[in-house]
Structure formats: structure tokens, C-alpha cells
Amino acid sequence: MNYRELVNNGTPLLDVRSDAEFNEGHIEGAVNIPVNDVQRRMDEVKKLGSPLIVCCLSGGRAGVAKALIEAAGVKEVYNAGGWESLL
Template identity: 40%
Template sequence: MTLEKIIKETNCTIVDVRSHEEFMGGHVANSINIPLQTIPARIEELKGLNTPVVLCCASGNRSGQAQYFLSQHGLDCHNGGSWLEVNYYQSK
């Protein structure tokens, strides 16, 4: 399933892993902010979210790191790359 289909056709959760300040400067509607450095401490919270989880950040680097870590802990998650791209797919 493509990222666009996951965003449009599933009850996914969009998690933005940028800093709080970056998130407040603009983010995907209805996304939640869990900064990358807090992911390990919030693993149980993330496991309780609707899956799949689509992770995004500014470029895809931090969301890729988060996706790798979370997939190692059994979470169904996808690297959405830039929040702008995820926002575009959600708004189509």
C-alpha cells in the first residue's frame, strides 16, 4: 500500500517528530507532536495509538530514525518524510 493510500484509506495516526517549536510553526492537521528524542520514553503511548502510524518531520531524516526504532519494537509504522508531503496527501 502506498503512503498516500495509508493516509487516505486507513485510520492512521500521524506523528510529527520535529521539536515543539518547529511543530508550532506549521504541521499536518490532526497530527500529534512527539519529538524524536522523547520517542523511547513514550513507546507505550505510541503503542496505544491507532495504527498504522505515519511519522513525519522536516525532511524525512528524523522520521526515518523514529520509524526504524519503532519498527524494532513491533509498531506498524511508516516514514512519511516531510510533513509538507504528508499534509499534501491528507488534503487531496
């Protein structure tokens, strides 16, 4: 799966790094909801739509967020790993 191409074509990107990490650099247009806030802010996450691409620094937190989002009923969620791989 070419996540960079999906993002470039408008697929929503959820960056689950901390606010501080996100502010140090991120993909233009990415939405930042730290992994620890994903469950509490699930309504916002669901509004992003499906498919949804999730990223973080290396893929670990994105994997946790992906599982939470899928458990909440979003069917098509992808872990793109580290955000820098999408540049």
C-alpha cells in the same frame, strides 16, 4: 504508497519534529512527539495503533523514529518524509 490518502482516511500521523517546529505548522490531527522523546514515550506511540505514519521535516528523523518504533514491536510503520508532502 499514498501516505496523504492514508492520513486522510484516518491513519494516525506522528510528527517527530521539535515542539517549536510543530507549532510553526503541522498537519491537522497529527500527534507531536519529538524524535528524542520517542523511546521514553513509547507507550503513547503504541496507543496510536498500526499502521502508523511518521513524518518530520525531510524524512531523516522520521527514519530514526520508525526504526525505534519497529524495534518496540509495532509492525506497520511508514516514513512519509517531510510533513509538507502530506498537505
